[in-house]
Amino acid sequence: MQKRAFLFLQGVCSPFYQRLAKKLIDDGHRVVKVHFNAGDIAYWQGTLGKSHVFRGPLAELPDYLRTLWQRYAITDQVLFGDRRPVHLPAIENAQATGIRTHVFEEGYFRPFWITLEREGVNGHSLLPKDPAWFFETGKMLPELPKPVRFKSSFKLRARHDVAYHLAGLANPIVAPRYRNHAGITAPKEYAGYIKRFTLLKRWKKLDTKRVNRLIEGSRPFFLLPLQLNTDAQIRDHSPYADMAEVMDHVMGSFAEHAPSDALLCIKNHPLDMLLVSHTHTVQRLARFYGLQERIVYLESGDLEALLRHAAGTVTVNSTVGIVSLENACPTFALSDPIYNLSGLTCDGLLDEFWQSPPPPNGELFDHFRKTVMHTVQVNGGFYCQPGIELAVNNSANTLTTCPSPLEKLL
Numbered sequence: 001m002q003k004r005a006f007l008f009l010q011g012v013c014s015p016f017y018q019r020l021a022k023k024l025i026d027d028g029h030r031v032v033k034v035h036f037n038a039g040d041i042a043y044w045q046g047t048l049g050k051s052h053v054f055r056g057p058l059a060e061l062p063d064y065l066r067t068l069w070q071r072y073a074i075t076d077q078v079l080f081g082d083r084r085p086v087h088l089p090a091i092e093n094a095q096a097t098g099i100r101t102h103v104f105e106e107g108y109f110r111p112f113w114i115t116l117e118r119e120g121v122n123g124h125s126l127l128p129k130d131p132a133w134f135f136e137t138g139k140m141l142p143e144l145p146k147p148v149r150f151k152s153s154f155k156l157r158a159r160h161d162v163a164y165h166l167a168g169l170a171n172p173i174v175a176p177r178y179r180n181h182a183g184i185t186a187p188k189e190y191a192g193y194i195k196r197f198t199l200l201k202r203w204k205k206l207d208t209k210r211v212n213r214l215i216e217g218s219r220p221f222f223l224l225p226l227q228l229n230t231d232a233q234i235r236d237h238s239p240y241a242d243m244a245e246v247m248d249h250v251m252g253s254f255a256e257h258a259p260s261d262a263l264l265c266i267k268n269h270p271l272d273m274l275l276v277s278h279t280h281t282v283q284r285l286a287r288f289y290g291l292q293e294r295i296v297y298l299e300s301g302d303l304e305a306l307l308r309h310a311a312g313t314v315t316v317n318s319t320v321g322i323v324s325l326e327n328a329c330p331t332f333a334l335s336d337p338i339y340n341l342s343g344l345t346c347d348g349l350l351d352e353f354w355q356s357p358p359p360p361n362g363e364l365f366d367h368f369r370k371t372v373m374h375t376v377q378v379n380g381g382f383y384c385q386p387g388i389e390l391a392v393n394n395s396a397n398t399l400t401t402c403p404s405p406l407e408k409l410l
Contacts, residue, residue, distance in 0.1 A: 001357075002402075003028050003029055003030070004029050004030070004075045004076050004400060005029065005030040005031075005032070005072055005073050005074045005075050005076070006021075006024055006029060006030065006031050006032070006074070006075075006076045006077065006078055006399070007032050007033075007034065007065075007068060007069070007072070007074045007076070007077040007078070007090075007099075008021060008031060008032070008033045008034070008079075009034055009036075009078065009079040009085060009087055009090055010036055010040060010076060010079060010080060010081070010087065011040075011043070011078075011079070011080045011085060011104070012080050012104070012160075012163045012383075013039065013043065013157075013160045013164035013165075013205065013381045014043070014157075014160045014313065014382050014383045014388065015043065015160075015388060016382045016383075016388050016391060017043060017044065018043060018044050018045050019389075019392050020078075020118060020391075020392045020395060020396065021033070021044075021048045021049065021114065022045075022048060023392050023393070023396045024396060024399070024400075025048065025049060027396065027400070028070065029318070029400070030049065031048060031049035031050075032049055032051070032052070032068060032072050032074065033048065033049065033050070033051040033052070034049045034051070034052050034053075034054055034056070034065075034068065035051060035052065035053045035175075036053075036054055036071075036086050036175060036178055037167075037168055037169045037171050037174065037175045037178040037251060038168050038169070038170035038171050038174040038175065039164035039165060039167045039210075040162065040166045041053070041167070041168075041174065042164065042167035043164060046123035048374055050072070053174065053175065054086075054173055054175070054176065055174075055176070056338055057176065057177055058085055058086070058089075058177075058363075061086065061089045061090075062089040062093055065089060065090055066093070066097075067092070069097060069099060074099055075098075075099060075100065076100045076101075076102060076399065077090055077094060077099055077100070077101050077102070078102045078104070078399070079091075079101070079102070079103060079104070080103070080104045080105065081103070081104075081105060081232060081237070082103045082105075082120045082122075082124055083122055083181075083232040083236040083237075084181040084232075085181055086181070091103075091119070091120065095119070100118060100402070101118065101119050101120075101256075102116060102117075102118060102398075102399055103116070103117050103118070103119070103120055103121050103394075103397055104116055104117075104382075105117075105121045105122070106319075106382075107319075107371070107377060108167065108319060108322060108372055108376070108377060109319075109322060109336065109372070109373065110319065111152070111381070112147040112148070112149055112150065112379060112380075112381070113147065113373070113377040113378065113379060113380070114377070114378050114380055114381065114382060114391055114395075115158065115376055115377060115378070116376060116377075116378045116398055116399075117290055117376045117391075117404075117406070118404050118406065118407065121376075122232075122233060122237050122317065122337065122338065123236070123317070123335070123336060123337070125376070125410045126339050126406055126407070126410065127372065127375070127376065128410070129201045129336075129340070129341060130341075131341045131342050131343045131344070131364055134193075134341065134364065134367045134368045134371050135363075135364060135367050136369045137367070138366065138367025138368065138371050139367065141370050141374050141386055143370075143372055144369075144373050144374070145377045148379055148382045148386075148390055150381060150384060150385075150386040150390070151384065152383050152384040152387050153384070153396070154290070156383050156384055157383045160383060162190070182345070188273070188275065189273055192272075192273025192274045192275050195274050196272065196273065196274050199299075200299075200300060203299040203300045204300045204301075207298045207299060207300045207301040208301065208302075209233075209300055209373070210296055210298060210301070210318050211298070211301045211305060211306060211312070214263065214265060214296060214306065214309070215305060215306070215309045219261050219262065219263050220259065220261065220262045220263070220311040221263040221264065221265050221296070221309075221310055221311060222236065222254070222258070222261065222262060222263070222264050222265065222311055222312045222313070222314060222354070223265050223267065223306055223307065223310045223312070223313045223314070223324075223329075224246075224247070224250050224264060224266045224267070224313075224314050224315070224395065225267050225269070225303070225313070225315055225318055225320040226243050226245065226246075226247075226266065226267065226268050226269050226272070226278060227246075227315075227316055227317075227318050228269050228271065228272060229242040229243055229275075229276065230274075232314065233316065233317050233318070233335075237317055237335060237336075237337075238316045238317060238334070238335040239334075239335065240316060240334070240335075242276075243276075243278065243281075244276070244278075244281050246316055246334065247266065247278075247281060247282065247285055248285055249350075250264070250314055250334075250350070251264065251285045251286070251289050251291060251295070251335070252289055253350045253351050253354070254291070254294075254354060255289035255290060255291050256291075256351065257352070257354050257355070258354035258355075259350045259354065259355070262294070262354065263294050263295070263296055264291070264294060264295050264296070265295075265296045265298065265306065265310070266278075266282055266295060266296070266297050266298070267297075267298040267301060267303070268297075268298065268299050270300070278297070279297060282295060282297045287297060288339075303323065304323070304327065307320075307324050307327040307329045308327050310324075310329050311330070311357070312329065312330040312331065312332065312346075312353060312354075312357045313329050313330070313331045313332070314331075314332045314334065314350065314353070315331070315332070315333060316333070316334045316335045316336065317333060317334070317335040317336070317337035317340075318337075321333055321337060321339055322339055322368050325339060325344055325360045325365050326365070326369075328359050328360060328362060329359070329360075330346055330353075330357035330358060330359050330360070331344070331345050331360060332345060332346045332350060332353045332357070333345045334350070338372070339368065341364070341368065343360065343361040343364045344360045344361065344364060344365060344368065345360070371409070374405060375404075375405045375409060376385065376405075376406055377404035378391060378394045378395050378398060379391075379394055380392070380393075380394055380395070392395055
């Protein structure tokens with residue numbers, strides 16, 4: 001096996017990066033790390049190869065990276081999230097120098113999978129947008145093995161996040177120019193989560209009744225799952241500024257074109273920080289469009305149960321769209337996620353979707369799922385010990401494979 005030189009940029013708030021680096025070093029590869037803040041340093045072991053702290057303005061980052069690429073003869077770079085400001089220069093300039101970029105993200109299929117793609121993810125994925133390609137490719141691939149399962153609690157993920165941001169208190173000294181890619185400070189984020197989890201018990205009781213009424217009632221209902229305003233899926237991979245803009249578009253279309261007896265169920269994201277009141281936005285828009293009696297807003301609730309009974313799902317580009325397709329629910333994508341294929345999501349205009357939308361082609365979805373799983377999904381997780389161990393071993397094989405599983409099929 002050819003020995004490679006990996007440059008690690010920013011990763012997730014967990015020990016995953018350092019354990020992956022150790023695995024690559026143990027296998028004989030070189031690893032170099034760039035730290036952008038004190039949290040990056042805290043989640044890295046000094047013995048894991050060379051490491052550098054970037055303290056300059058973003059304008060100097062392209063030249064800084066080129067220097068490291070040359071100095072260490074870098075062949076590959078590893079990063080989490082392809083739209084972070086500190087990652088954009090690396091991605092934009094690497095291919096011209098022959099450097100392979102490996103992008104980690106949360107899994108397209110969850111909860112036992114993470115995403116690992118070359119060059120980009122989501123809207124920048126190398127996966128084709130050709131249904132015929134998925135049909136032909138899926139037929140050639142073997143059946144999927146069942147994933148190794150593991151338990152990963154939100155509390156564990158939260159502990160890692162808190163530890164990372166507590167280390168960030170040293171940023172004024174360590175990296176004074178660093179700015180968080182999400183644009184929200186950790187104290188605001190944590191205050192929002194505390195408020196949410198305080199109210200969750202009451203919400204669940206009320207929302208369970210609302211979900212049951214929807215499922216047991218005689219009126220058809222459509223589902224609009226909300227996404228996070230801070231998510232790169234909205235900021236960088238969609239035409240919308242925020243969820244208020246999405247709700248305005250969808251509710252306006254629904255009011256004008258949906259059957260008069262249909263309901264629209266709007267379900268908030270389970271990790272929403274309550275920094276913006278979606279309840280007030282929904283109420284305001286419902287009054288404006290005359291939908292006061294036709295909107296059901298949920299903060300919680302059984303998503304799978306809703307999707308099994310919904311007349312259709314409208315999403316920007318959420319992974320809920322994949323769950324909707326798994327449940328044979330007609331699905332409309334407002335943006336262009338990897339599953340936005342003719343035969344899976346509904347073609348045409350949103351205004352047309354409300355009237356008898358066709359279900360997805362089940363055979364095409366089976367081939368799509370099999371192909372995505374074989375090519376860009378890795379069994380494992382980022383936060384708990386068993387998940388990290390799986391992800392490290394499975395990712396190391398993909399990182400050192402040339403061409404990648406997807407590139408072989410392309």
